[in-house]
Amino acid sequence: MKLQFLGGTGTVTGSKYLITYQDKKILVDCGLYQGVKNVRLRNWQQFPVNPAAITAIILTHAHLDHSGYIPALIKHGFSGPIYCTKATLALCNILLPDSGFLQEEDARYANKYKFSKHHPALPLYTEAEARDSLKLFVTKHYHETFELVTGLQITFNPVGHILGSSALLIKTKNCKILFSGDVGRNNDIIMQAPEPIKERPDYVVVESTYGDRRHEETDPYQLLEVVINQTVKHGGIILIPAFAVGRTQTVLYIIHQLKAKKAIPDIPVYLNSPMAISATEVFCQHYKEHKLSKEECHLIDKGTHFIRTAEESIALNNKKFPAIIISASGMASGGRVLHHLKTLVSHQKNSVVFVGFQAPGTRGDAMTHGATQIKIHGQYYPIKASVYHLDSLSAHGDYYEILHWLNQLTQPPKMTFVTHGEPVAADAMRLHIQDDLGWPVRVPDYLECVSLK
Ligand SMILES: [Zn+2]
Structure with missing residues (x-):
């Protein structure tokens, strides 16, 4: 099995992780790049792998930095199923068409005031294309383990970030990998706390939005x-x-x-x-x-x-x-x-x-x-x-809350990859995992590919 980091590296947006298992390619999250221009431009570059060769997408949650590139990937040839929880689909029904609408608005605005280098400026995808993409979604229940391709199983676990949000456990005969998605709070007013994962994954991919911070305790x-x-x-x-x-x-x-x-x-x-x-x-x-x-x-x-x-x-x-x-x-x-x-x-x-x-x-x-x-x-x-x-x-756990969630794994993984954070936050999270938990950990680079044994 191989894991390649196609996004969520050096930034909190654009989450995309490619798993290659035998001859199958599976994408975990398909997020839009947002924020500063250099990062946003990646939405327009050629996708690093042929989208038509990707078997399926698995979605941790509905936020656009995890789901917002889906209609674009379909435009470029992806046609497989997109697996997520029911509530994630319900929220994508709202967020993706709205994102398409905003893309069209931006293009219209750029054409009206002629500030785009492209004539005419085009949207990344339209509202109609976003609505069409929803037809490929397939929903699964929390804790329901299903076989995505022969020998590879997936389970969605509640992680308390927003409605429908999940940590993904991906299992083959020889390897288990846990993707945290975005991790919620231990004591949120309306969301349940992230559920402990009572397993020993070989590899963990964990977010670090608040890797260098604790939340204020204002009531x-x-x-x-x-x-x-x-x-x-x-x-x-x-x-x-x-x-x-x-x-x-x-x-x-x-x-x-x-x-x-x-x-x-x-x-x-x-x-x-x-x-x-x-x-x-x-x-x-x-x-x-x-x-x-x-x-x-x-x-x-x-x-x-x-x-x-x-x-x-x-x-x-x-x-x-x-x-x-x-x-x-x-x-x-x-x-x-x-x-x-x-x-x-x-x-x-x-x-x-x-x-x-x-x-x-x-x-x-x-x-x-x-x-x-x-x-x-x-x-x-x-x-x-x-x-x-x-x-x-905030809907994101701070580093202390994420360490608490990780620490409930039954044993340390062989390697922890820190993603989905600005560079300083990701590196601070790396140090916390190394010093407080004593786990092997590193921050991967954009497009880096690792073999999982
Ligand atoms: Zn999120």
Whole structure:
């Protein structure tokens, strides 16, 4: 068996790992490169292996940095099955067409303002191509071991990162390999903790998004209670830029709990993001896979005003009474939240609460680091609103939580490969695994190929 690293090396995006077993090629994750330009350009390069020669894709979870290249791979000749859990497919149904739509928007924008070197600029794939790709998905239950090709078995194990997320155990007669996917938190408010893998894999491929960091221990209930009460007292609006999948549902649940305890007044809550609304519906349909009951999901649903159309979204900006607006994107890098920021950020009475990881270079990162003005759609807005950062609500385990999960393996593996981290974070994770667990470990290079014996 051979393992080649086609992505997720030196960056947190573009996760793709190729397993060659006998004459079969299997791709674990098929992520889009995101972030800085040099990395994004890889989405446009020729794929390192012939996509038509790949037998199947196995998907750890729905986030685009793990799934977003699938429609492009199909365009270039891949036609095999794509295996994942049911909830992962439900989320891909939302995320992939949206990604295609955004690719088309970008191409249209580039053509209109003529800033692309390519004439005309083309999308990586279209919304229609993304919808078509969903026909190749095949769902499996957690813990259901199935034979993908003769002699090679796969099992999805819950790993608590987002709905449907899995660590993959791949077994042949002579070799076991564990892919962590993205690992969740030990004590998340709504997701179950990552399940221990009671096996001894020969090889482990582990993520390192937070390889060099521990999460802050801010109590999200306490922070939101204080911020909401203070802002209401001043007659302001609380704006929460949030990730559509996962964090939005957590924030809605916390607000619901605070209201039930009468810790905050019963002010209206608006969810202004069609994608977050769809993700909340999927979240409620799969209530058996997280900590909330069907009834709690129903209460969140009932207590939230869903804003679907652009007209409703524009009308929201005219609201003069205290309210909570949750809107994507989570780092304020695009989406409807920008329109709210433009209206709200220059008034002292309002508050903006960022939730989870804020990538360098985003507006969320600038604002949580004390920026005094922010540029939106070509114009600068002074920041007078109070700005907060709830980092403790991240969907990624920090290095300490990942070490705890790894340490539950029955024996150390022969080798651990650290991936899916920026270079500094990946190397810090390597040192933690080497020093704290005493395991053999290294950080592989892009396109490196290793033989697994
Ligand atoms: Zn993820």
